[in-house]
Amino acid sequence: MRRDHWKRRNDRLDPATDFVEIYRNVVMHEFPWDMNQALSFALFRTYAVPGIGNLLDRTGEFTGNVQKRYDDTALLLEPPTRLGFEHPESRTAIRRINAMHRAYDIPNDQFAYVLSTFVVVPKRWLDDYGKRPLTPHEVEASVQYYRTLGRHMNIKDVPETYAGFERLMDSYEAEHFAYDEGARRVADSTLALMRTFYARPLRRPAGIFAKALMDAPLREAFRYDAPPAIVQRASRAGLRARGLVLRAFPARRDPKRIEDISWIRSYPNGYVLAQLGTFPDGSARGGLGDADAPPAGALDGVAGGGPAGVTGEGH
Template identity: 25%
Template sequence: MRHRDRTDEPHDDYSAFRRAVQFDLAQDINAGFVSAYFRSFATPDSARVLMASGAMQSDPLKRATDTGVVIYELIANGFDHPRSMQMLELLRRVHKGLPVTADDYRYVLLSMLIVPYRWCARYGIRPWTTEETAQGVAFFTELGDRIGIDRLPPTMTAMEAFFDQYETDTVRPSPDSHTLVLASLDVFRFQLTGPMRLLRFLAPQLLSATVEDPRICHALGIPPAARWTRALLHTSAGARRAVNRITGPRRRLFFTPGAPVGAYPHGYRPSDVGPERTKL
């Protein structure tokens, strides 16, 4: 278990949340992050901004990889690490002056917390513990403070209420949303590994099951989740729970800063992440 007892971990208040992300619930939380990434396309204003950047169309795998790398770097290293400082500066830079509301920012930030939280409750090997939940809320609240997204709801219950009301008020179909999904389907296919690789040709149907909410599917222009895809997710979840009871949680880090990942098959430097400054 020496990989789980790292002496170079940050000395902050997020150790239980970090352990869940890196070890105990790593695959489930990552699946939630993927679902949250696509869910953010479902509001017309956000979809329009994403389309205007051009990154989703020109290099969707890099755009998706960068989104994940930023969050994982911050979780793995803590907010005060030099690498994290670069990630925070990147977030402030790329979001500065965008034509979106404060609630738009809050929704996208909270999606990275709430969607994995709900995914683990529904399909994970177990739900989050009370400690993991409290630390997850505190982590994303601090992240918001550091990049200028303030006045987040104070509890998970209040955050979920805001999240659900925002979707009720703003989610609806748009041509931009559908275009973003089509441009990013290969990113979703890339996430299907192991036995699921054989089902990559069914990516739209599997994405629907991952998103699950019929309103979001309609807004994204993908078919609603079918019974067989929902059954597949539940069956897969049951199998992973059974395996976990035998093997226990993973013993190696899920994410290692700088290691090969996604669009960076040979590894990356913090300066590689995000759009080129000259394009902003």
């Protein structure tokens, strides 16, 4: 396969109608590692909004059961990408997400903000560190993919364009980022989990590396000390160098699935989608409600490899 196979394939597709296929090609073939890291960062930065981070702390799942919550969220978010929104597995996954969120009275604006991070952060990551940036077709496909996810979750006031998502994310963070003790506990727990993905000698450097890639407003919201400037420059330069090297690699033929990643640890013998996640409303496992039920909480969990951890899981 040519190195530019997936770009050429996506350029031939229509992002208005083929957005799932385009997005799948981006996530599972062209940029699996980068998208994993970028989506992880996207979710991690939502913890800096006190209304989101504090709720996640109060559930106790992100401090007492973080590995399972991490795994469940990654596994639940994948089916629409892999199979499309109308596939039975995708509808089961979305029902499960909605059922969890109905237990919490969270404003719609927090849902819309979280959705915006899924669109904006990956584009910015690939602009900075990818072997190439996303094409206009791929950006538009991402917009349409998350607008569709938003409809399935009954999220209101979802932007129609990438520029709209970008304005939403930047303005929301400027207004809402602030320190919260509970949110800090969630952030600390997530970083601690990420460090366990590495051999012991690498765990401390991995945590420093993650903080080096955080922007100043995000670090300040958690009251994390900034790593030395030289560490920040070296960390970013290393990722840019990786992107340059990957330009010489052939296209990935086989898709990279979440369950193929070594840090998904909770289900060595397999799992049932309808039984993933929590049941905070007391409903029985399997009694999941409707796929298009109204949301009641912010998207929670970490999809992917933890905030910018160098995973060694391939490109």
